[in-house]
Amino acid sequence: MALDEGKDVKGGHDAREYDHQGPFRHVGTRPDRPDGVDKVTGRAHFGADAYAPGMLHAAILRSPHAHARILKIDTSRAEALEGVKAVVTRADFAEGLEGEDWNILENIMAGEKALYDGHAVAAVAATSKFIARDALALIEVEYEILPHVTDVDEAMQPGAPVIREGAAEPGLPEGMHPNVVRYHESGHGDVEAGFAEADLVIQRHFATEATHQGYIEPHACLAQMGPDGRGDLWCTTQGHWNVQKLCASLLGVEASAIRVTASEIGGGFGGKTTVFIEPVAMALARKSGRPVKLVMSREEVFRASGPTSSASMDVRIGMKKDGTMTAAEGTFRLQGGAFPYAPMEFTAMCAFACYDLKHVRQRGFDVMTNRPKQAAYRAPGSPMAAFAVESVVDELCQKLGLDPIEVRLKNAAREGTRASYGPTYPRIGLVETLEAARAHPHYSAPLGPNQGRGIACGFWFNYGGETSVTLALSMDGTVQIAVGTPDIGGSRASMALMAAEELGIPYEDIRVTIADTASLGFNEISHGSRVTYASGLAVIKAARDAKRKLIARAADKWGIDPEAVEWRDGAAWPAGDNAGSFEPLTIREICAEMGATGGPIAGHYEATPEGAGVSFATHIVDAELDPETGKVTILRYTVVQDAGKAVHPSYVEGQFQGGAAQGIGWALNEEYIYGEDGRLQNPGFLDYRIPVASDLPMIDTVIVEVPNPGHPYGVRGVGETSICPPLAAVANAVSNAAGVRLRQLPMRPARILEALEAQTDGEG
Amino acid sequence: MQYLKPASFEEAVAMAGEAHGDVRFLAGGTDLLVRMRMGAVPDVLIDLKHIPGVYDIERTENGGWRIGVAVPGAELTEHAGLRADWPGVVEAVGLIGSTQVQGRATPVGNLANASPAADSVPALIAAGAEVEVLGPGGRRRVAVGDIPAGPGRTRLAQGEVISALYLPPRAAHGGDAYQRFIPRTEMDIAVVGCAVSLSRDGNVITEARVALGAMAPTALMVEEAASALVGTTLGEEALEALSEAASAAGRPIDDKRGTAKFRRHVAGVLARRVALVAYERAGDAK
């Protein structure tokens, strides 16, 4: 979900779209995904698979310093190198930008200062990759090295190096360091009064490190810009309209000057919702007059794309002996690199969203450091909040001798609960996930020595956003759907299933294409778990629009009112005896004659759906600890999540499993490691440890279906909520196995050993 | 870059002698090609894989083994004779990378790459393995432990190539084992690696060699650890002494992969575990 300031996060209570409760013929089945064959045979084109005649190769020069004033850049020797066709620096981009556009420009090409290790300072396009790389070595940059800071708490201390003077927004508490740029506070009730009612109040400090989405496909694009000022861009992205908007703004051209086509995507998880290299490739293409290809190396991806925020958090919760939570309070400090908009308000707002609390207060601080500009990562901000809150809940349950699921059930948010972040919940499914978890055999399975079980819940808002879909009927009655949301998780299959359901035709008769920016109305990014919800809703509405038109043709032909015609099993039928007696007209028959009966038929839908239903999950995990080495093995994992309605259950399960796998990595071994010099120590998959297949058990899934009132079939987005509980669930499991609480992530072996040692020392 | 395909080791040595700039021998390429992709392209690449015999695994006259320099991990781990004689060496080689990497990666490449954390090297040292080195100065046999000089550096002279790997005959009632510590289950680099090779007379250990990886700039033999075992039946006292000697060995560093303190601790834990496995194996052996 993007940080679109000023946009309301809707709970979905204002929408009443839910009109089809089944039974379903197609929705809920598991056909193969339409893009499957291309992907397993290598025919699918990913970002780096685009080529053009006369294409140049580009490379980017990056700052080796965490913080440095750029005194001088001399590109003359690079420009003189044979084969070099263009060199760009900040001077080749638009001036006078403001707000987030300026931030993004500042991130993709440094201005007066290099703000982090890996920050781009210049770029070259040449006739080969090797020449481009050689040319980088010929660019002379004179730096004045400045003191740097990469830790969120240190960046808030008096005396910390100032990243950018004057970046703070209004509304900050007094006396804040200039690196603190935004503040959020929300909640209701009187927390101190609430804590006074508690039998036990626990307050703890937590910290999480920045992680990377770890998508396997690096950022890649091919840019073209002709002498007429019109250009084309092919790239791997979660949202090509956003790429178009940002490139146009950063290059100082109109949006329509750049047509953007999204390639197949090799993973994004939020990290491909913005631009890093695309405007640079466009600027090089404009300057050289040639197509320019730019592909990031893995090292560049780690150093200069958008990892998550790291966080420092304090959480305090009060509980009665019977498990009733009386009050909760949290402070969440997030650094998002050398730029504003770390998603601290989401951290704050999600923190206590699972609970029905009379007294609750949350604060967030957005802090700048000398790190790359954070980007979204699956439910941005929420997983760390759940880690802190669910750890304290677990500790309270332990100290009071209460069952962790019973306590959560006792306090769970339900329909009508006033959410910790403001709105009143419509129909939601948290209780159902807890009940399903309690009933699952995993929850009562016996544990062996050095093993522990962890439970945690998680919450995500989900999102709607601008959506535009066209559903075109072919002369033979087959269907071609153009959507504007890149398929990041099997969504083409879900779109086809929903259209098949509405039109009553086979799944195989439908082809779903991701249209380019010149072929469809504006579409928001594939983020906020919005695609199956919003593009799905749009497909259903476009199909209904097409159905209306098909019915009109039949009515015309029969000479009766359209109201007297109904659509069933892929054909128009007279609605009843009064309508007259006609043979049904199939979609194929109507389409075969469409040219002569009124012209081509297509269904459309353009809107901004606002009924994305919020989503909850409960995870159960068993971990085993090797107490001699501190190594953790995840033995068993079960995800229980509310999907509203699972359109394609296999891909819903895939989302559940993927979020759990990424969360396990975040909890155990993934982290950005910075040296004293402010340089990233582990920009590669050898030392940035995402879990490999053998690190994980088969992740079990349970799909709960509590319909979302904001979608015709009750669909809720499922892509993000699955990463909210795992940090906490794994930490609870490991803490229970170790007999000591782990409150800092990642729980790498040495850290666990230290905690065990500290505990022994404490006892001894 | 020039790519050369000699038909004999003598020709390889001659090619290396005539070449200018950065000269590299190519075995499986799982270190070299990765480095080339990162920009470190040598001036001359001499591919050893077309020399007759480089894929052979043979019994030597004294009952040991001669292993060709291109034999990949996958071939070694499927070789019944080697598995029976040197299960520790085989399991160490088998830990390198993944199934795909195993199809190419060689133990000699692992050795000549000279990473302090190379998995097969401690096992080869504990086994008493040697390599045959051919160079402008002729042919010599060198103990595996004498090849690495420090991270990325070997004691091979300019133009010298390793032409074969030799494992000694397995002593009666002998067994070896290797384990490493990594935070994940595979595709990772050893934070500490430990190999033990020993022989038994009944329950008593008569000979032992203990080697550690990633505890110093090169893999090292730990004499104190070995002497803690000899003459014992691997009781708690011996294990404790072994563990202490392993923890005290080398001069580990603090880095992104682990602190020196953690490495010392884990070296002690692994030494115990590995000695127990080697002892078991030696007991089962003929």
Ligand SMILES: Cc1cc2nc3c(=O)[nH]c(=O)nc-3n(C[C@H](O)[C@H](O)[C@H](O)COP(=O)(O)OP(=O)(O)OC[C@H]3O[C@@H](n4cnc5c(N)ncnc54)[C@H](O)[C@@H]3O)c2cc1C
């Ligand atoms: C994905 C991946 C995972 C890996 N995992 C591990 C692991 O778990 N443990 C581990 O220890 N290593 C690991 N490695 C590193 C590598 O696979 C090993 O070091 C491997 O044994 C190298 O063997 P090779 O035959 O591929 O060597 P090459 O890459 O061909 O050569 C390596 C070096 O040795 C030199 N060389 C090769 N043969 C000779 C010779 N006959 N004479 C003189 N010099 C020679 C080369 O010039 C080069 O400098 C991994 C590598 C990858 C890519």
